[in-house]
Amino acid sequence: MPDDSKSPNHVAIIMDGNGRWAQMRHRPRLVGHHAGAKRVREIVRAAPDHGVKYLTIFAFSTENWKRTQTEVAGLMKLFKRYIRREAQNLLEEGVRVRFIGDRVRLEPALVDLMDGLELLTADNDHVHLTIALNYGGRDEVARAAKRMxxxxxxxxxxxxxxxxxxxxxxxxxxxxxxxxxxxxxxxxARISNFLLWQSAYSEYEFIDTLWPDFTADVFAKVVSRYGARDRRFGAVKA
Known part of the structure; x- marks a missing residue:
């Protein structure tokens, strides 16, 4: 069993490198995104074994619309496919799913699937998976300021x-x-407009591994290093 006192309660991941992973294999970039989606499943399942209760993944940023129309359309199809295929597994494995980001620009069919998955898993509490989709930290802060x-x-x-x-x-x-x-x-080694407010005192790990190669073993090693860090939140030990 993990030592929860030394484990991160909430881990957020910028899942970068899918396209490069595919290009290194002389395959279309979307092949890398499909490989990355499979890795998400593995890491979600591994998280509780390391004391991680909350897992947030950066799936699609507000800046990703600048990519080619083919890649964006392929990603939107992948998101819908992931929700349809994984919904029952997520429910049975006790995963509660939430989505963050601006849904206005997303197609209604995808938003309906997102809403449905959130409702389906609303009573789960084994691990909380948050998917940042059409998300940007500055955009989130601006929308919050408008609501306030x-x-x-x-x-x-x-x-x-x-x-x-x-x-x-x-x-x-x-x-x-x-x-x-x-x-x-x-x-x-950049944060790419991800959780700007929330990560003010987060610990960061920038690793060379491409996301489709980010196995549960790699995840375990990164999480274990967190336990050796001295988090003072601006204070000084007596």
Missing amino acids: AYDVAMGKLNPRDVCDETFPKYLDTHVLPDPDLVIRTSGE
Whole structure:
């Protein structure tokens, strides 16, 4: 059994490297995305074994619309396929699924599947899987600010009560704890507009492994390194 006192309660992952993984094998980029989707299944199942209760994955960013129409369309089909294929397994394995991000631009058929999966798994509590889809940290903060401004205008919120404890209640992640550990695969060392507010005090791991090669064993090694870190949150030990 994992030592939960040394395990990250919430791990967030920037799943990078799918396209490069495929190109290295002289295959279309979408082949890499399909391989990456299979890896998601493995990591979700492995998470509880390492004391991880919350897992958040970055599936599609607000900037990813800039990719080719073929790749974007293929990704949207993949998301729908993943939900249809995995819904029953996620239910039976006790996974609660949530989606964060702006759903306005997504096609109605995909949004219906997302809503359905959230409802189907609403009573699960073994592991909480959050999928960031059409998500951007700046976009999330802007949308939260609009909701807060509306409540102020409607008299539901006193401007004097706006603080760093009030604002998170308007974020997409308002029901989730902040991530303890953020992992980015593929060797890139940037956060790419992911969980900007929530990761203010997160530990980061930037690893060279491409996402389709990110096995449960690699996940275990990264999580184990977290236990050796000294998290002070700005304080100094006496």
